[in-house]
Amino acid sequence: MEVRAIETRRFDTPDDVLDMKEHGGISIVRMSDGSTGMLAIFEPGWTWDAHEKPLPGSPPV
Template sequence: MTRLMSRKMMCVNFDEPDETRPFEGGMGRLDVIDTDNGPVGRAVFEPGWRWSQHVKPIAGTDSCEAAHTGYVISGRIKIVMDDGDALEAGPGDFVSVAPGHDAWVLGDTPCVVIDWVGYGTYAKPAGA
């Protein structure tokens, strides 16, 4: 594992995360790295992934209740707020999303997103 930690620096490779949380149906995973500033996650959403089908059964909420602040590395994702506001994001896009939304992968390419706000409890069973 590439892991360098001191009081001034940190380098950790997502290929060897502190925790991996699989999504329902084998439709991707969330890799989590614990840092002094909180968890950072790399989500890999496979083509066909949809929050309401592949994470909702884990979360136990009607919509995604995590806030997200992240960067899309590859693939495309559509995010629709409970009130109907929507956006599409792709490679190179920064996204900030409030709680209360659904999301799904667009196209045939996995969508990979780094998020440094909302993945601390994301895809964890309710109460865990």
């Protein structure tokens, strides 16, 4: 059986951040194997239509 090294990443040093101003944000880390981890924080009053849809790279509806 092959033993693999454990890779750790921290969300306080993300590769990308989607900033939704005063309503939260999403921190994105990318691992060396191509997988992605996301930490999303949404503050009261956040709605997808108003705060994420306008961001570049968001999927069209």
